[in-house]
Amino acid sequence: AQSVTQPDIHITVSEGASLELRCNYSYGATPYLFWYVQSPGQGLQLLLKYFSGDTLVQGIKGFEAEFKRSQSSFNLRKPSVHWSDAAEYFCAVKYGGSQGNLIFGKGTKLSVKP
Amino acid sequence: DGGITQSPKYLFRKEGQNVTLSCEQNLNHDAMYWYRQDPGQGLRLIYYSQIVNDFQKGDIAEGYSVSREKKESFPLTVTSAQKNPTAFYLCASSNRGRTDTQYFGPGTRLTVL
Numbered sequence: 001a002q003s004v005t006q007p008d009i010h011i012t013v014s015e016g017a018s019l020e021l022r023c024n025y026s027y028g029a030t031p032y033l034f035w036y037v038q039s040p041g042q043g044l045q046l047l048l049k050y051f052s053g054d055t056l057v058q059g060i061k062g063f064e065a066e067f068k069r070s071q072s073s074f075n076l077r078k079p080s081v082h083w084s085d086a087a088e089y090f091c092a093v094k095y096g097g098s099q100g101n102l103i104f105g106k107g108t109k110l111s112v113k114p
Numbered sequence: 115d116g117g118i119t120q121s122p123k124y125l126f127r128k129e130g131q132n133v134t135l136s137c138e139q140n141l142n143h144d145a146m147y148w149y150r151q152d153p154g155q156g157l158r159l160i161y162y163s164q165i166v167n168d169f170q171k172g173d174i175a176e177g178y179s180v181s182r183e184k185k186e187s188f189p190l191t192v193t194s195a196q197k198n199p200t201a202f203y204l205c206a207s208s209n210r211g212r213t214d215t216q217y218f219g220p221g222t223r224l225t226v227l
Contacts, residue, residue, distance in 0.1 A: 009154070032212075032213060034215070036218075041202075041221070041223070042220055042221065043118075043120075043204055043218035043219050043220045043221050044157075044204065044206075044218040045218070046215060046217070049215060051213045090156065090157070101147075101159055101162065101172070102157075102159075102216060104156040104157040104158075105156055106154060106155060106156040107154075107156055
């Protein structure tokens, strides 16, 4: 079955440090990739998405992600983390076709140390 | 403002009772979705609807039912057959194109007492 893996359940970084959250998806043709963020008790907010073209995509709040087909990865990065970035982050993949549904990873919780 | 609303935000239910969660969107999206979220489990798809008067089971449909009588509304009923209904429930909507993006509501936390 197709799946998304986020290897890190919980990550703690210091404010101002760089961040990379990992995401790997099972092989499939034409993946459409997403990163969402969720604050406690809230819904999910879209950070960025990749459909085609330039493999480095920019999102909101200073986040970016790079699609690497050879590694089946779509890692999320931010050069300098702010305390307000503390949240849970979800990677999701949708395979080609309008009938495909989103498959979510189990999430990575980010804590930020002052 | 365009968006997705879910009500209520918190819901308490006694065992053996059915309960209905509301989801409304004014984004003019054709497709709507219900997810269940448990700690450490990510989001799991319960039901989805690509068009009015049609819906499909997701990965964990047992113990749930839905209807889609209007484009903007997709209520979810948690029935007494659902063995472990305490969870956070999220509704989403999207257009139906290949590159459609799902947008999420704020969620409803259901607790069975």
